[in-house]
Every structure is written in structure tokens, then in C-alpha cells.
Amino acid sequence: MxxxxxxxxxxxxxxxxxxxxxxxxxxxxxxxxxVGIFKARQKNRKYAPKGMEQNKIRSIDKxxxxxxxxxxxxxxxxxx
Amino acid sequence: MExxxxxYSNEFKKAVKMRDNSKFAHSIAILEDLAKxxxxxxxxxxxxxxxxxxxxxxxxxxALKCFKKASILFPESELASLGLYLSYVKADKSxxxxxxxxxxxxxxxxxxxKDTLAELLDDFNSGYATNFKNTVLSLAKRNKVVL
Numbered sequence: 592m593x594x595x596x597x598x599x600x601x602x603x604x605x606x607x608x609x610x611x612x613x614x615x616x617x618x619x620x621x622x623x624x625x626v627g628i629f630k631a632r633q634k635n636r637k638y639a640p641k642g643m644e645q646n647k648i649r650s651i652d653k654x655x656x657x658x659x660x661x662x663x664x665x666x667x668x669x670x671x
Numbered sequence: 672m673e674x675x676x677x678x679y680s681n682e683f684k685k686a687v688k689m690r691d692n693s694k695f696a697h698s699i700a701i702l703e704d705l706a707k708x709x710x711x712x713x714x715x716x717x718x719x720x721x722x723x724x725x726x727x728x729x730x731x732x733x734a735l736k737c738f739k740k741a742s743i744l745f746p747e748s749e750l751a752s753l754g755l756y757l758s759y760v761k762a763d764k765s766x767x768x769x770x771x772x773x774x775x776x777x778x779x780x781x782x783x784x785k786d787t788l789a790e791l792l793d794d795f796n797s798g799y800a801t802n803f804k805n806t807v808l809s810l811a812k813r814n815k816v817v818l
Contacts, residue, residue, distance in 0.1 A: 646800065
């Protein structure tokens with residue numbers, strides 16, 4: 592067996608190992624992402640409004656601010 | 672009680688000045704007197720200012736009455752509509768609030784209501800106001816409101 596033949600055989604094996612490690616890394620990342628999404632969904636479900644609460648309007652801060660600002664601008668009567 | 676246009680105008684300005692100085696009780700006393708005049712019923716600003724002062728006094732029932740009157744007499748007023756919308760929300764009447772929002776936005780474009788629509792879209796993401804999702808999504812789309 593010549594020198595060149597040994598090299599020729601070992602090269603693909605090294606590449607395969609490297610590729611396997613990369614795949615494992617990628618899989619690990621994907622699993623972490625999936626677990627993260629799952630946990631976030633669980634948290635959302637835990638704090639999500641239930642029953643009648645679901646039909647309520649909750650966020651009005653900016654609307655309130657807009658109303659107050661515009662009302663404060665009114666200085667005189669509009670028709671008189 | 673009938674007073675001249677000028678007297679009405681001066682008294683109204685006095686009430687606004689009291690409001691600006693955070694003397695809400697004094698302001699509302701003047702406004703309640705003016706409410707008996709014929710000038711007041713025709714005056715959009717009168718209803719709006721009265722609604723605002725009642726809000727400052729945490730009297731949301733009276734505020735609702737003022738904004739409702741303003742919305743009926745001046746359906747094109749976005750400020751009156753927004754005041755009524757918020758009064759309904761405060762009174763825990765979300766369906767009526769959405770009806771008022773829809774009444775206005777079906778006829779007129781959103782200016783002040785743009786922020787309100789954005790807030791409602793935000794509510795959906797947190798699982799609130801889900802009953803009104805379709806109505807609000809179509810109004811938001813028409814008024815180019817995105818979250």
C-alpha cells in the first residue's frame with residue numbers, strides 16, 4: 592500500500608467526524624431553541640387571561656394620554 | 672337660566688381656567704350652572720371639557736354621560752368618541768367601547784385612534800380583547816396600523 596493511498600482513505604474519515612460534530616452542534620442549538628419556545632409558551636399559558644378576562648380591553652395608557660392632552664388644549668367654547 | 676352669549680363664553684373660560692389650575696370642584700360647579708343654558712348644549716367643547724373635569728374628579732359615570740352627549744351631537748368628533756370609548760372601558764363595558772370605536776372608524780379615518788388600535792393589537796398578543804379580534808384587525812388594516 593502506497594503512502595498516497597493511506598492519505599486518501601483517512602481524509603474522508605476526518606471530514607465525516609468534523610461534519611458529525613457540526614451536525615451535533617446544530618442539533619443542540621435547535622433543541623435549545625425548541626425548549627426555549629416551549630418554556631415561553633408554557634409561561635404565556637400560565638399568565639394568559641382566563642374566561643371573561645379574555646374579552647376585556649386592558650391597554651389604554653396611550654389612549655388616556657392622548658385624550659388628556661387634547662382635552663387640556665381646549666381653552667374656549669366652540670360655538671358661543 | 673338664560674344668559675347672553677358673551678356671559679356664557681366668559682363663564683366657560685373661567686371654568687377652563689379653574690380646570691387648568693387643578694381646581695376641579697370649582698370648575699365643575701361653574702360648568703354645571705352653564706349646563707342649564709341653551710348655549711351649552713350646542714357647544715362641543717363644553718361637553719368635552721365637562722367630561723374631562725369629571726374624569727379628573729374620578730367621576731367616570733358623569734364623564735361617560737358628557738362624552739356620550741358630545742358623540743351624539745357631534746358624531747364627527749374623534750375626541751368625543753375617544754372619551755366615550757375610554758369611559759366604557761373604565762366602566763368595564765368592553766363591547767360598548769368597541770362598538771363606539773367601530774362606529775367612528777367606519778365613517779372617519781383614525782388619528783387619535785391609531786394609538787388605540789395599536790394598543791388593542793398589543794392586547795391580542797397578550798391574550799386580551801380576543802372577542803373583538805376580527806373587527807379590530809380590519810380597522811387596523813384600513814388605517815394602516817401595525818404593531
